[in-house]
Amino acid sequence: MTARLIDGKAISADIRGEVKEAAERLRAKGIVPGLATVLVGNDPASAKYVSMKRKKCAEVGIESFHHELPHEATQEQVLELVTRLGADPAVHGILVQLPLPKQIDEPTILNAVPLAKDVDGFHPLNIGALAMKGRDPAFVPCTPNGFIELLDRSGTEISGANAVVLGRSNIVGMPVALLLVGRNATVTICHSRTQNLPEVTARADILIAAIGRAHFVTSDMVKPGATVIDGGTNVIDDASRKSGKRLVGDVDFGAVQEIAGAITPVPGGVGPMTIAMLLQNTVRSAARDAG
């Protein structure tokens, strides 16, 4: 049996549609949702991400304010820019594109984003609230939130499920684990030091792969019928492509789709979700700001 595809393109389009409607309701009240994007340096991949985010903003009715600083920018310059955007009432969300150049301390910059505009959801206060009962984060981090939407909108039952999260990064693995605990899954957090990993992953009703290793999850590591969310975005060589390269996930898709019950493809799975959730957070921020 071949796994059902969880279509991130279609699901993210639905979410962008909802966001667009919410933005229109705000505009009707005279509020224009605004996202500031900050790009430091000239990394082409980062520039492409930012430009894609701005394009999607325009499509849903979010105004974007783009700011670029040179690769040699000082920490003070970045800090000053972020502080200024933090005080700008037209800006409801601030996106600092990561990674930042080496001379800049990432935590210092991210801490300078006011909590109310932290649409990326990376602030430690947000992560703390995510880990705690009775606290609501100001914003849920976009990529992990996208994973949860994919599970929910593909009809995967989270409560009571055995969820295994492969990877414990600040921006994907750990927050998605915390979200899954909050949704009453039994959650196992695995990483490079995990022993007998295939045994652990093969018990997962929900398997989240977020380790950044191409084709790492093989079919023997997957429980028959499991829902597999592939959070990997790895570029590998592919001579058959004009570019000589190809984007693949952390999951050996071809083999795993024969075992799993449902699976996200790469591309077209988690990728488009991150931006959709960023747009959702921005419009929510504008709505909150409007009271």
Place this chain on the structure above:
Amino acid sequence: MTARLIDGKAISADIRGEVKEAAERLRAKGIVPGLATVLVGNDPASAKYVSMKRKKCAEVGIESFHHELPHEATQEQVLELVTRLGADPAVHGILVQLPLPKQIDEPTILNAVPLAKDVDGFHPLNIGALAMKGRDPAFVPCTPNGFIELLDRSGTEISGANAVVLGRSNIVGMPVALLLVGRNATVTICHSRTQNLPEVTARADILIAAIGRAHFVTSDMVKPGATVIDGGTNVIDDASRKSGKRLVGDVDFGAVQEIAGAITPVPGGVGPMTIAMLLQNTVRSAARDAG
């Protein structure tokens, strides 16, 4: 084979000895470590905890400043007191004894404790830092930190171990799970909605019980040779005692000690550790304040 006892009394006494030496070094420099305790209302158990903490403070050379407010105190009164203590340079740590009376919003009060004096480690910023790589919490929450000390000082290898945490509370289960992930254990977080719980716990090399249900963990739930940390402090009826009551853990100690490799008793396991870690955090705060 009977499990080795992990002696929380002896280990906590070692830690208090270390804290006393650190306090003496500070006093020699003219710095007196100070802990403010805040008790709202007249709950006898809370009063007893606070008085025990103050007694232990005195033993290790920490000055304690006790403040009581009546059960009917308003939120403003508690907030004003905590704010005043936050600004007092003689106070290096503030302990607000929980639970607070119903009219008082606990998160509001705890958020008012300055991060630099949050020796309980309950602030969401602290919890967020605990969950994130590359961030150091100002203080590690006392009870979970005590569990880790019990593991370390009893020679239990954490890195690579399968650790199962039963319970996901803000003050015990979740932070201990985050600490264990940080120490490279593979961590499974279980709770009331976990399916087939005995199967899950029986895979644990390290089993942490923190659910508040007397004798819940039975011998069939424990892997032979596992290290079991019993975080339960449940009062049950016991006609053979003069008080008619007895303190027991979440673990069926009598049966589980025949299976486990090492186990903490109740009382005398995790109990004395919490205060020891509170004292440690307070003296560390004073040392940090002194530069």
